[in-house]
Amino acid sequence: MNYTVTTVSAALTAVLALSWIVRRRSNRDIRTIVGPPSPSWIFGNMLQQLLSPSYGDYEFKWRKAYGSVYRIKGCLGQDRLMVSDPTAVQYLVNCPSFHYPRSLEALLRSVYGAKSIIARRLGGDHHKQLRAWMNPAFAAAAVRQYQPVFARVAQRITERIDDCETLSIDMCPLLSDASLSSISEVVFGCPVEDLSADLVESTFQIVHLSSNQSASQILFDAISNLLPGWILRHAVYLPIKHFRVVRTQLHLANREGWRLVREKTEAAKQGLETGGDLYSVLLNSDKSNSGRLREEDVVAQTSLLMVAGHDTAAKTLAFGLIELAQNAQFQESLRAEIHAALGTGRDSEHIPYDSMPLLNAFIKETLRMYPALPISDRRALKDEVIPLSESIVTTAGKQLDRVHIRKGEVVSIAIASYQRLMESRWGDDADKFRPARWLDGTVYQGEAIGPYANLFSFLGGPRTCLGWRFAIFEMQVFLCELVGKFSFSLPKDYYPRVKIANLLLPTDSHGNKGALLEVKRVL
Numbered sequence: 141m142n143y144t145v146t147t148v149s150a151a152l153t154a155v156l157a158l159s160w161i162v163r164r165r166s167n168r169d170i171r172t173i174v175g176p177p178s179p180s181w182i183f184g185n186m187l188q189q190l191l192s193p194s195y196g197d198y199e200f201k202w203r204k205a206y207g208s209v210y211r212i213k214g215c216l217g218q219d220r221l222m223v224s225d226p227t228a229v230q231y232l233v234n235c236p237s238f239h240y241p242r243s244l245e246a247l248l249r250s251v252y253g254a255k256s257i258i259a260r261r262l263g264g265d266h267h268k269q270l271r272a273w274m275n276p277a278f279a280a281a282a283v284r285q286y287q288p289v290f291a292r293v294a295q296r297i298t299e300r301i302d303d304c305e306t307l308s309i310d311m312c313p314l315l316s317d318a319s320l321s322s323i324s325e326v327v328f329g330c331p332v333e334d335l336s337a338d339l340v341e342s343t344f345q346i347v348h349l350s351s352n353q354s355a356s357q358i359l360f361d362a363i364s365n366l367l368p369g370w371i372l373r374h375a376v377y378l379p380i381k382h383f384r385v386v387r388t389q390l391h392l393a394n395r396e397g398w399r400l401v402r403e404k405t406e407a408a409k410q411g412l413e414t415g416g417d418l419y420s421v422l423l424n425s426d427k428s429n430s431g432r433l434r435e436e437d438v439v440a441q442t443s444l445l446m447v448a449g450h451d452t453a454a455k456t457l458a459f460g461l462i463e464l465a466q467n468a469q470f471q472e473s474l475r476a477e478i479h480a481a482l483g484t485g486r487d488s489e490h491i492p493y494d495s496m497p498l499l500n501a502f503i504k505e506t507l508r509m510y511p512a513l514p515i516s517d518r519r520a521l522k523d524e525v526i527p528l529s530e531s532i533v534t535t536a537g538k539q540l541d542r543v544h545i546r547k548g549e550v551v552s553i554a555i556a557s558y559q560r561l562m563e564s565r566w567g568d569d570a571d572k573f574r575p576a577r578w579l580d581g582t583v584y585q586g587e588a589i590g591p592y593a594n595l596f597s598f599l600g601g602p603r604t605c606l607g608w609r610f611a612i613f614e615m616q617v618f619l620c621e622l623v624g625k626f627s628f629s630l631p632k633d634y635y636p637r638v639k640i641a642n643l644l645l646p647t648d649s650h651g652n653k654g655a656l657l658e659v660k661r662v663l
C-alpha cells in the first residue's frame with residue numbers, strides 16, 4: 141500500500157514538475173498562432189502526426205487549413221511550431237542558433253560518434269573544416285567515377301531478382317543490400333563481403349531499430365528533451381537492449397574504420413596503388429593550406445556513412461518503384477527512354493544519365509513526394525526571430541511577418557509539407573505523383589533553397605546532405621538497370637502506405653514494412 145502511494149506521488153510530482161518546466165518555457169507568440177485542437181494533454185497532436193495510418197493524413201490537412209506556419213501541441217502541453225514557409229525553412233537551416241533537440245543530438249552522438257561530421261555541427265569551424273575536406277570526394281567529377289561500381293551493384297540486384305522463385309518480391313531488402321554495397325565499395329574500397337560481418341549485421345540492426353515508432357517512444361523522446369544534455373549523453377551506458385545495440389555499432393564501426401585506415405596508410409607507405417575510394421582520397425589528399433585530415437577524423441565517419449548513406453537512398457528508390465508499379469503508361473515511356481539511351485550494344489558507362497528527361501523528372505518527383513526525412517526538428521539555442529515569406533494572422537487577429545522563438549523551443553521543419561506547397565511552389569495538383577510537372581513548367585523556377593531542384597529532401601544551407609550527388613547518380617544507374625530489364629506492378633489486394641519512423645517507410649495497409657511488387661523480366 142505504502143509502496144503504491146509513494147509510486148503514485150512520485151509520478152504525480154514528476155508530471156507536475158515537467159508541466160511546470162514546459163509552461164515556464166512557453167512563449168506567447170507561439171501560443172497565439174493558429175493550429176489544430178489538441179486531443180490529449182499527454183500526447184498533444186503528436187500521435188496524429190507520427191502514428192496516423194499514412195504519414196501526412198493530418199499534417200497535410202493542417203497545412204491546408206492553417207497555412208505554412210502553424211502551431212501544434214507536443215507532449216505534456218508543449219507548443220511546437222510547424223514550418224513549411226520557404227523563407228522560414230531556409231532561415232532555420234542557415235541560422236547557427238538552431239540545433240537538434242537534445243534527445244536527437246544525444247542519439248546521433250551515440251550511434252555515429254562525437255567526432256562524426258553530423259555530431260560536430262555545433263563545432264562551427266570544425267564542422268566547416270571537416271566538410272571542406274570531405275566535399276571534393278562528393279563533388280560531381282568524383283561521383284562520376286563511381287559509375288562502374290553502381291552499375292556492378294545494380295547488376296547484382298538483377299541477378300538476385302532472376303534467382304527469386306516467386307513473382308512477388310519485397311524490393312526493400314534488395315535495394316538496402318545494394319546501397320550498402322555501393323557505400324562499401326565507393327567509401328571503403330572493398331566489397332561489403334570484406335567488411336566485418338558483425339558490423340554489417342549491426343548496421344542493419346540499427347536501421348531495423350530506428351524503423352519502429354510507438355506512443356511510448358514519442359513520450360520518451362519528449363521527456364528526454366527536457367533533461368540536461370549530460371544526463372542523455374550518459375544514458376547510453378544504461379544496460380538496456382537498444383543502448384547496447386547502439387554501443388556495439390559504434391565500437392564495431394571504429395574498429396573496422398581503424399583496420400581500413402591502417403591498411404590504406406600501410407599500402408601508401410609501400411608505394412602501392414590504394415585506389416580511388418573515398419577513404420584513400422581523404423587520407424592521401426594534399427591539405428597544405430588547411431592542415432592534414434587526421435586518421436581519426438576519417439575513422440570517425442565510418443558509422444555515419446554506413447547507416448545514413450544507404451537506408452535513405454534505398455527507401456527513396458523503393459517508393460519510386462511503388463509509384464511506377466501504379467503507373468503502367470509512365471513506366472513504359474521511361475523504359476523506352478532507357479532503351480533508347482542504351483542504344484544497340486552501348487554499355488551503361490556511356491548512358492547520358494543527365495540528359496534523360498523522364499528519368500530525371502521521375503527521380504525529382506520521387507524525392508519531392510517521399511523525402512526520406514519528412515520532418516526535421518530544431519531547438520533554439522537562444523531567442524530568435526524567424527522571418528516569413530507570407531505574413532500570418534494570430535488568434536487575436538494580429539498580423540505577423542516574423543515569429544519570435546524563445547531559447548529552448550522546438551520548431552519542426554516540415555520538409556514533406558514544403559514539398560506539397562501548391563500556390564508558391566509545385567502547382568495545384570501538388571498532392572499527386574506527376575513527374576510531368578518537372579517538364580511542363582509547373583514547378584517554381586525562382587530562387588533555389590536546396591541543392592537539387594529546389595527540393596528540401598537533402599535539406600539546405602551549410603549542413604546540406606554531403607552525399608546528395610552520390611544518391612542521385614546511384615538512383616539514375618539503378619533505375620536504368622531495373623526499369624530497363626523488368627516491369628513492376630502491384631500484387632492483387634496490395635495497397636501501399638507510407639509510415640514514418642525517423643525516415644519514411646513503405647508498408648502495406650496492415651502496417652507490414654516492405655515494398656512488395658510483381659517483377660517480370662522484359663529484356
Ligand code: HEM
Nearest residue numbers: 257258449452453456512513597598599603605606607611
Ligand atoms: C536519397 C538519399 C538521401 C537523402 C534523402 C539524404 C538526406 C539527408 C538529410 C535530410 C540530411 C540532413 C540531416 C539533418 O540535418 O537532420 C543528410 C545529411 C547527411 N547525409 Fe544524406 N541523404 C541521402 C543520401 C546520402 C548518401 C548516399 C550519403 C553518403 C554517401 C549521405 C551522407 C550524408 C552526410 C555525411 C550527412 C551529414 C552532413 C553534415 O552534417 O554536414 N547521404 N542527408
